[in-house]
Structure formats: structure tokens, C-alpha cells
Amino acid sequence: MQRFIIRYGVFTILLLMLVGIYLIASRYHIRSKQPVTLVVQADGLCKAYTAPGANSLLTMGDTLVVSQMPCGDWPFVLKSKVREPQSEVLMLQPVNPAQFMANTQGNTLLNGYVFDGEESMLRLIWQKVVSR
Structure with a gap:
């Protein structure tokens, strides 16, 4: 023995x-997130710039939450989506425009993240092992 x-x-x-x-x-599983840059317009609509193809499953009228902004996490309704060579432009309307405009404190350029799915921890480990 x-x-x-x-x-x-x-x-x-x-x-x-x-x-x-x-x-x-x-x-x-780990949630994956994509960086998003919001440009706030005077009428309360926001232009959101993301990486191309990052939000390919979104359709008009969908609600998405932009997280980790200086003014907090905010839900938006997707109004339109345009593909540009360098990025994807989403026209977003805040669910509560008056409160959103008050919380931005006059900032017209905001950065945040959109969570777009989950990745398996096993797949991430496998990618690290294979890429070496």
C-alpha cells in the first residue's frame, strides 16, 4: 500500500x-461587457458609440441598461441603430428623460458599459492555455 x-x-x-x-x-460564468460612449443631446436623446457587432442582437424598442456611468446605471430604449465603419451608433432614449438630464449635471459626454452576455469560465481558461 x-x-x-x-x-x-x-x-x-x-x-x-x-x-x-x-x-x-x-x-x-462571467458577464461580458462592452464599453459605450454616450453623447447626450439637448432633447434628451443619446447617441451611443460601441464596437461594431457588439450589440447585434438588439432590435428597435429593446431596453438596455448602461452601467457604471458617473451618474449611475440607467435604462434606455433603443430608437435606431446605424452601422459606421469604426463603430455602431445607437440612438437611445432614457426611460425617464427628465431625471436622467438632472443626474448628468450638464455633462454631455458619458462613458459606461453595456453587458452583452455571459462567457464560460472554462472557455476563458482554455483560451489562455491555447494562446500561449
């Missing part, structure tokens, strides 16, 4: 650790 543990113990422990890492990584 002692000889078996000495011979295969390290391999068995490494195998159990690998199985544990796989189980943990396959169950957890």
Missing part, C-alpha cells in the same frame, strides 16, 4: 485537482 501511494500518489492528487478545476470552471 505504501509503495502504491509513493508511486501513484502525486499523479492521483494532480488528477483530482484537475477534475476539481474542471467542475468549478464549467459551472461559473
Whole structure:
């Protein structure tokens, strides 16, 4: 028995650790986010500039939340979407325009993030291992 543990113990422990890492990584997901730059217009509408293709699943009338802005997290309704060579331009209307304009404190350029999905932790680990 002692000889078996000495011979295969390290391999068995490494195998159990690998199985544990796989189980943990396959169950957890991380939300992915895309940076967005908002240009606030006088009438309360906002032009949002994002990376091309980042919000390809959005359709007119959808509601999305722009997070981590200096004035907080705000929900917007998508009015139109235009594709430019360098970016995708979304015309957004705040759900509550008067309160949004009051909270921006006169700032017309805001930066934030739009959460656009989830990525598996296992896939992220695999990408790191393969890319080396």
C-alpha cells in the first residue's frame, strides 16, 4: 500500500485537482461587457458609440441598461441603430428623460458599459492555455 501511494500518489492528487478545476470552471460564468460612449443631446436623446457587432442582437424598442456611468446605471430604449465603419451608433432614449438630464449635471459626454452576455469560465481558461 505504501509503495502504491509513493508511486501513484502525486499523479492521483494532480488528477483530482484537475477534475476539481474542471467542475468549478464549467459551472461559473462571467458577464461580458462592452464599453459605450454616450453623447447626450439637448432633447434628451443619446447617441451611443460601441464596437461594431457588439450589440447585434438588439432590435428597435429593446431596453438596455448602461452601467457604471458617473451618474449611475440607467435604462434606455433603443430608437435606431446605424452601422459606421469604426463603430455602431445607437440612438437611445432614457426611460425617464427628465431625471436622467438632472443626474448628468450638464455633462454631455458619458462613458459606461453595456453587458452583452455571459462567457464560460472554462472557455476563458482554455483560451489562455491555447494562446500561449
